[in-house]
Amino acid sequence: GQNIDQPTEMTATEGAIVQINCTYQTSGFNGLFWYQQHAGEAPTFLSYNVLDGLEEKGRFSSFLSRSKGYSYLLLKELQMKDSASYLCAVVNTGGFKTIFGAGTRLFVKA
Amino acid sequence: DADVTQTPRNRITKTGKRIMLECSQTKGHDRMYWYRQDPGLGLQLIYYSFDVKDINKGEISDGYSVSRQAQAKFSLSLESAIPNQTALYFCATETEYNEQFFGPGTRLTVL
Numbered sequence: 001g002q003n004i005d006q007p008t009e010m011t012a013t014e015g016a017i018v019q020i021n022c023t024y025q026t027s028g029f030n031g032l033f034w035y036q037q038h039a040g041e042a043p044t045f046l047s048y049n050v051l052d053g054l055e056e057k058g059r060f061s062s063f064l065s066r067s068k069g070y071s072y073l074l075l076k077e078l079q080m081k082d083s084a085s086y087l088c089a090v091v092n093t094g095g096f097k098t099i100f101g102a103g104t105r106l107f108v109k110a
Numbered sequence: 111d112a113d114v115t116q117t118p119r120n121r122i123t124k125t126g127k128r129i130m131l132e133c134s135q136t137k138g139h140d141r142m143y144w145y146r147q148d149p150g151l152g153l154q155l156i157y158y159s160f161d162v163k164d165i166n167k168g169e170i171s172d173g174y175s176v177s178r179q180a181q182a183k184f185s186l187s188l189e190s191a192i193p194n195q196t197a198l199y200f201c202a203t204e205t206e207y208n209e210q211f212f213g214p215g216t217r218l219t220v221l
Contacts, residue, residue: 004152030208031207031208033208033210035210040215040217042212042213042214043200043212045210048207089210091208097158097204097208098208100145100153101152102150102151102152103152
């Protein structure tokens, strides 16, 4: 079957670093996306990995290991506005193309 | 102006009513999607379309139908709404590299 697992909730402190993990089992692999979604709003693109390794974009970085079916999103210098849900999404080679995880709700406290 | 728009943004309806949710895009993307999102759950795919002549069922298509009137327009219909279809509905477009752009969502309540 196809499955994407992420922690349901995480809490971190303003200014700190947090790592959100994602493990996946899908039929084929054509890339992994991370999206940010604030409550009641639309998801927006954060990062994309298709090859193993780390992709850095400002305060946000994303890592991929295809052999382990594993990715993480790293958020540095946390700000209150980073409180949101973070969705891991895998593009497979099957008919549905993109499969979304349930998301990780991140709470940033002062 | 927003690239992906949805109308209405909020809708309250009664059980058994037929309703239509509309999605328009100015991004020029061929691929379009309809998802529903329930509290604490991820995005569930209802229908998707890779071009005007292509319509495909997603994982939860029962009780829904769609129409792709043009490249820019993709509508979702609930033929006879029921309370468990109360949810937040998102339309999205997709590039050839699989990056998705979402509309602002329609909050639907079925009483």
